[in-house]
Amino acid sequence: MADLVVPSLSVRDARIAFDGYLVADCLSFEAPAGRTTCLLGRSGVGKTSLLRHLAGLLPGTTRAAPLAYMAQQDRLLPWLGVLDNVLLGYRLRGDEAARRAAEPHARALLTEVGLGDRLNALPRTLSGGMRQRVALARTLCENRPVILMDEPFAQLDAVTRLDLQDLAVRLLAGRTAVLVTHDPLEALRVGHEVRVLYGSPFTVGPAIVPPGPMPRDPADPALLALQARLIHDLRGTA
Amino acid sequence: MRPLITALGLLAAWELLVRLTGVPTYILPPPSRIASVLVDRFDLLLEQALWTGAEMILGFALGLTLGAALAIVFAASAGWRRWALPLVIVSQAIPVIAVAPLLVLWLGYGMASKVAMAALVIFFPVVSSLYDGLRRTDEGWLELARTMDAPPRAILLQIKLPAALPAFASGARIAAAVAPIGAVIGEWVGASAGLGYLMTQQLARGQTPLAFAALFVLCLLGLGLYTATDRLLRRLVPWQSFQGD
Numbered sequence: 001m002a003d004l005v006v007p008s009l010s011v012r013d014a015r016i017a018f019d020g021y022l023v024a025d026c027l028s029f030e031a032p033a034g035r036t037t038c039l040l041g042r043s044g045v046g047k048t049s050l051l052r053h054l055a056g057l058l059p060g061t062t063r064a065a066p067l068a069y070m071a072q073q074d075r076l077l078p079w080l081g082v083l084d085n086v087l088l089g090y091r092l093r094g095d096e097a098a099r100r101a102a103e104p105h106a107r108a109l110l111t112e113v114g115l116g117d118r119l120n121a122l123p124r125t126l127s128g129g130m131r132q133r134v135a136l137a138r139t140l141c142e143n144r145p146v147i148l149m150d151e152p153f154a155q156l157d158a159v160t161r162l163d164l165q166d167l168a169v170r171l172l173a174g175r176t177a178v179l180v181t182h183d184p185l186e187a188l189r190v191g192h193e194v195r196v197l198y199g200s201p202f203t204v205g206p207a208i209v210p211p212g213p214m215p216r217d218p219a220d221p222a223l224l225a226l227q228a229r230l231i232h233d234l235r236g237t238a
Numbered sequence: 239m240r241p242l243i244t245a246l247g248l249l250a251a252w253e254l255l256v257r258l259t260g261v262p263t264y265i266l267p268p269p270s271r272i273a274s275v276l277v278d279r280f281d282l283l284l285e286q287a288l289w290t291g292a293e294m295i296l297g298f299a300l301g302l303t304l305g306a307a308l309a310i311v312f313a314a315s316a317g318w319r320r321w322a323l324p325l326v327i328v329s330q331a332i333p334v335i336a337v338a339p340l341l342v343l344w345l346g347y348g349m350a351s352k353v354a355m356a357a358l359v360i361f362f363p364v365v366s367s368l369y370d371g372l373r374r375t376d377e378g379w380l381e382l383a384r385t386m387d388a389p390p391r392a393i394l395l396q397i398k399l400p401a402a403l404p405a406f407a408s409g410a411r412i413a414a415a416v417a418p419i420g421a422v423i424g425e426w427v428g429a430s431a432g433l434g435y436l437m438t439q440q441l442a443r444g445q446t447p448l449a450f451a452a453l454f455v456l457c458l459l460g461l462g463l464y465t466a467t468d469r470l471l472r473r474l475v476p477w478q479s480f481q482g483d
Contacts (some may be wrong), residue, residue: 057381069385075378078477079400091394092388123475142386 006176007065007147008033009054016049016058016201020201023049036169036177036214039204042185042218046202047180048072048150054178055148065176067146072154074135076123083119086110086138102141109137112167114160121128128155136164140171147177153186162218166192169215184230188223189216196233205233267447272454275447282436287455290432293421294348294463298357302413304357305364307405312365313372314394332361335423342428349350356420358414367409369477371402405470414467418460431460 009031016023023046025108031037031054039047056063068089076085084091086106090099110116123131132155139147152168154162154176167192168179181187187194190209197204206224210216216223249269255261256268261439263271276283304418311318345351375398424435433452440449441443 055385057385063385065385067385069382070379071382073378075376075382077379077397077400078401079475088382089386089388092383092386092392093388094392124477 005220006034006174009049009064009096009176009178011053014053016046016051016053019143020199021044024203027204029195029204031176032192033126033176034189035192036111036172036179036193037207038187039178039180040187040194040198040230040234041182041202043182045195045197045200047182047197048074050197050202050204051148051150051180058189065146066144067148068139068142068144070135070147070149070151070152074123074131076131076134076138077180081120081122082110082115082126082134083107085134086121086141088138089142105143106137106141109141110134113137113164113180129160133160134157137170141164145175147156147172147175148179148182149177151182152179153181161186161204166215184227184234185218185223188226188230189218190214196228198233257388264444264446267450267467271447272450275451278452279448280391281335281450283433283451285430286291286433286452289349289457290352290418290421290434290456291459293352293424293432294356294417294459296349296465297353298360298413298417298418298467300353301357301360301417302410305361305409305413306368309365309368309406310394310399313398314390325414326362326365334359334420338423338427341424347428347430352424352432355424356417359420360417363412363416364406366408367412368402368406371405372398374405375401403475407475407478410467410471411464413462414464416462418456422456432442 004203011027014027015025016027023077027050029050037049039172039192041047051069052058052065053061055069080088083103083106086109087099087102087151090102107116107119110119113136115121115137116151117131120121126134129163132152137148138151139149139152149168153164165186172190179187179190184194188225191210191215193207193209195207197203198205208230210226211222212220253268253270256266267275312323334355337358338351341351341354341358345354372394374394379397379401380393385395388396421432422434425432426438427445429435433456437456440446442450
């Protein structure tokens with residue numbers, strides 16, 4: 001990570017609206033540099049909108065730094081095999097030397113997400129969970145200082161999810177990451193801090209900082225107590 | 239197997255109809271007569287079929303190449319889109335068949351005018367299907383490519399173009415089915431060789447069985463071009479699954 005300048009991400013007095021529908025107004029938010037921030041909220045509150053705002057994907061927004069963006073959909077290209085999908089960024093940028101240099105990393109990532117034996121498989125032969133793991137490997141393979149992920153583990157079974165949360169914690173270390181989720185326990189396991197989004201138009205709650213290093217033990221009583229509080233908060237914001 | 243039985247049944251009905259009604263052979267020859275002409279005049283038919291087949295394949299290749307190139311240019315350049323796209327659409331109002339005599343006038347009685355005719359007939363389906371496919375790229379893929387800092391050229395060639403291949407394949411299949419029509423119409427208007435030329439010539443001389451034999455060979459040619467194209471396209475677009483196979 002020494003070669004990357006890791007910036008913080010911030011939003012000042014932003015306004016997000018679609019077709020006359022106001023999603024957020026006078027929105028201020030900061031994701032601290034080199035840390036993982038989890039955005040938690042009920043579905044439809046505007047988590048994805050905030051993430052897209054940060055990514056510069058909404059009209060009138062620009063991104064602050066080179067980033068990797070993982071959408072809810074896996075967005076795998078159906079005509080490319082698994083390994084080529086993971087290396088898509090390098091292929092598109094046309095830097096053959098960089099692509100060759102990144103290939104061992106891509107193979108290692110695919111092994112870590114449990115797809116090391118499916119390097120040439122076409123996406124349509126994979127299950128939804130497998131496709132999401134390829135998308136995760138593609139996002140991490142980009143090696144960007146900022147990583148934005150929208151429900152990256154939603155399609156996975158419970159055990160694979162824990163494994164990949166561990167993997168993400170290891171590979172996101174030192175980067176500025178924003179991870180959207182609607183699972184309080186997931187947010188508490190992998191985030192340096194957790195921010196709850198509530199209301200319409202939404203506001204971002206204060207940073208909740210769970211104790212201890214990540215990935216945190218999901219059976220830790222302190223974590224479970226925090227989870228109960230988060231669920232209570234989320235319920236109160238219906 | 240089943241379509242073959244249907245075809246044989248239809249042929250038998252045709253044979254029976256001709257024998258029972260006593261229609262003269264120069265109006266409607268029975269299939270048995272056409273079959274014997276096919277055997278007797280095999281050399282002549284083969285020679286003409288090679289000629290027409292060459293016209294079809296060359297016209298198909300030319301129309302496909304020019305059409306695909308123009309579609310890509312339209313997708314890549316807003317300037318071309320604005321200055322030339324409406325013209326291409328309006329040009330469809332010209333009945334292509336009516337242009338055939340002009341092509342013969344300009345390019346002569348030889349193969350060139352038929353190749354041009356076949357290319358002209360398939361040009362529009364090819365341009366419109368590929369251009370349409372190039373415009374309908376999944377927004378999510380384009381967004382992904384932008385966050386990856388992909389240059390526009392790479393987005394066109396590595397994302398939009400492969401994504402448009404299924405649409406292009408539909409256009410190419412139509413083209414394969416239509417290209418023979420272009421070649422034969424070219425021959426009807428003015429030619430000195432080919433199956434279409436043979437047909438008009440033999441009909442004028444009352445040699446209807448030979449004209450039917452030429453028509454039969456023409457059907458085989460068209461079927462061959464379509465099947466070969468279809469096979470090739472399936473290999474080119476392996477990620478697309480077909481229903482009803």
